Amino acid sequence: MRKISGRLPARRSRAARQTERARRAECGGHNSVENGKKFLQSRLIMTLNVLIDILVFAAFVVAVVALGLYKSRGENGSEGYFLAGRGLTWWLIGISLIAANISTEQFVGMSGSASGLSGLAIASYEWMAAITLVFVAFLFLPKFLKSGMYTVPQFLEYRFDALSRSVMSFMMVVVLVLVNITAVIYSGATVADTVFGHSADLPIDLDVATCCWAIGLIAAVYVCAGGLKACAWADLLQGTALIAGGALIAYFAFDAFAARPVAEIATTAAVSPETLSSLSDAGVFEKFFKLNTDKLTMFLPADHPEVPWTALIIGLWIPNFYYWGFNQYIIQRTLGASSLAEGQKGVIFAASLKLIIPFIIVIPGIIAFNLFAADQAKSAMNDQKILATNAGSYSIVYFDMMEAMKKPVTAKDTVARFTYTIQKSEAPSKVAVISEAEAGALYDSYKAAKADGSLAKVRFEYDDGWAKTHGGENGPKVLVDRWNQKHAATNGGGDAVVKKLYGYKYDSAFGLLISKVLPEGFGMRGFIFAALLGAVVSSLAAMLNAASTIFTIDIYKKFIVPSAGDKHQVLVGRIAVIVFAIIGCIVAPMLANPKLGGVFTFIQEFQGYLSPGILAVFIFGMFSKRAPRFSGAIGILTSPIVYGFLQWQFGDIAFLNRMAITFACSLGIMAALTLAKPLKQDIEMPVNTSMDLSSSTGAKIGGAAVLAISALLYFIFSGLWF
DSSP: OOOOOSSOOOOOOHHHHHHHHHHHHHTTOTTOHHHHHHHHHHHHHHHHHHHHHHHHHHHHHHHHHHHHHHHTTTOOSHHHHHHGGGOBOHHHHHHHHHHHHOSHHHHHHHHHHHHTTSGGGGGHHHHHHHHHHHHIIIIIHHHHHHHTOSSHHHHHHHHSOHHHHHHHHHHHHHHIIIIIIHHHHHHHHHHHHHHHTTOTTSSSOOOHHHHHHHHHHHHHHHHHHHHHHHHHHHHHHHHHHHHHHHHHHHHHHHHHHHHSOGGGOOOSSOOOHHHHHHTTTOOHHHHHHHHSGGGSOSOBOTTOSSOBGGGGTTTTHHHHHHHHHHOHHHHHHHHTBSSHHHHHHHHHHHHHHHTTHHHHHHHHHHHHHHHHHHHHHHHHHHHHHHHHTTOTTEEEEEOOHHHHHHSOOOTTTHHHHOOOOOOOSSSOSOBOOOOGGGHHHHHHHHHHHHHTTSOSEEEEEEOHHHHHHTOGGGSHHHHHHHHHHHTHHHHTTOOEEEEEOOSSOGGGHHHHHHHHHSOSSTTHHHHHHHHHHHHHHHHHHHHHHHHHHHIIIIIIIIIIOTTOOHHHHHHHHHHHHHHHHHHHHHHGGGGGOGGGOOHHHHHHHHHTTTHHHHHHHHHHHHHOTTOOTTHHHHHHHHHHHHHHHHHHHOTTSOHHHHHHHHHHHHHHHHHHHHHHSOOSSOOOOOOOTTSOOOOOHHHHHHHHHHHHHHHHHHHHTSSSOO
């Protein structure tokens, strides 16, 4: 049984890596002049390639920042800083919405989810977003612009009361800073570390923490200087570069996939020898579709942990409508529109762009697993070894996902194929699977270890993917429960603790594509990384600007200094940006823990505390004229209570289904309050008379086209055709 070291080796310095590279280059003959020349030539080429990448990267970043600051000059008032003077045109709004939305949290998180259990189904976040944006353009945006509001919580005070506004303001700032901002910083740092962190050609050593601080502070300085208008104009370059960069990665990913022999491509479903043989001379798309049939469906089982088909009915609409309709850092772009028609055209333009995003993010993520499953497994194992050093007196018994994913087994041969082990050291020496038939021998080992004082507890760990492959009576949860029940009298009933193990680090998918499929030279990696960092800065700037806007307008001006003038508010907003960025940089490295399930899942999971209640309150408030004012705060506060209870007591329910239940509870409570104590007369909302509120005919035609194409995509990838 091969042993794995108990500690992860310390990361070598840049000088040590260069020395090792030189030693390997010279191993064919230390006195060979020819080897020395070849080594120097290769070093020169590698250094030149890195230099070109750095120059392209630096030039792009300087151009983006310069354009944003140039276009935002003269916007000194609060409306100019927070809403770009309400002068944004449709094409600027559309590309800015995409740039603010698509960041490394999507490239890293969505490609990671696609690489893992969800496959193409994770694209529902994009294609359903396109549908959602059509409704936002024609149902929500007219009401928002008509009210003349600066922030989303401000609308709640108009419709409900000051308490509703305050509760939402506080909750949104907390979620923006501790979830959204933190996740964007971490995902950007992960890509930077994967691509450049281990390069011996860089003048400095990079790690995730260093990259977090660099990205966070760059974005903070950027948004402090220019406000929303600087963000919007910079987004024009960054959004365009992001889509172009994603298309390049998709092209080279398919190119690498075509070159890989069929037998060497990793899949999550069993492939028959006949199928493998028939694909030896197949084209790249035929090979891709036939080897990934299990991942190319939009409709997954109802018990799927991330995107069950039931979520497409209710659950997934909740984060979509919340994000695009009531999320400050997104809706703030549309609030800066010069007219309702411009705002609607911009939103529909963004919806059309959302339709193509899965083809440059999700599909490459699936290919990443096909090509680099071994690298993802190695990364996950390293992370587990790091976590195991904190296990203390726990012994760790692993359920092996990696072999199960490569060779799916049936209930009949589960026992024969896998073995178990108990490890007394601080880190595991073997990943293993137990079956009920092995429980007796496992217990004997456990009892002996506990008797000599070397073991206090046993911790069983398993992966969702393995659990799906080995469900029912042979599932890990069932086996562990049986083991506990069988030996409850002697182990105290609580010595076995069940945790999850992630057999693959799926979030490494996008970084692996950049580092392994993009050709070196030509500044291509520099351009891609510049586009990615630009996306990080763009999204981060949008979030920082939104958080500072809510804090300044809804908290500081309302409760701390009500008399604050325009310049005072802008100053407070800029200080808030810096503080929030620092908090994000401190918290971001903590997201490296694989037990969080990936950055994209982390974001959606924790937004579940907030989004169902806010969506319920807004929808009910907009379309129910007699909902009492006090019901707004109650509806919002219902969300974290119900969602938290469901997560605590029913953690096996997919988080999207928990969102649906929470949403229904908030709506039900507001309906009951309205029936019990309805308003005696309709609410009179404020009216913004300075803006043209005429709707756009072109936007209506475009919206209909988006709905039709979305329906067609779901039909094509329904699982009926391949």
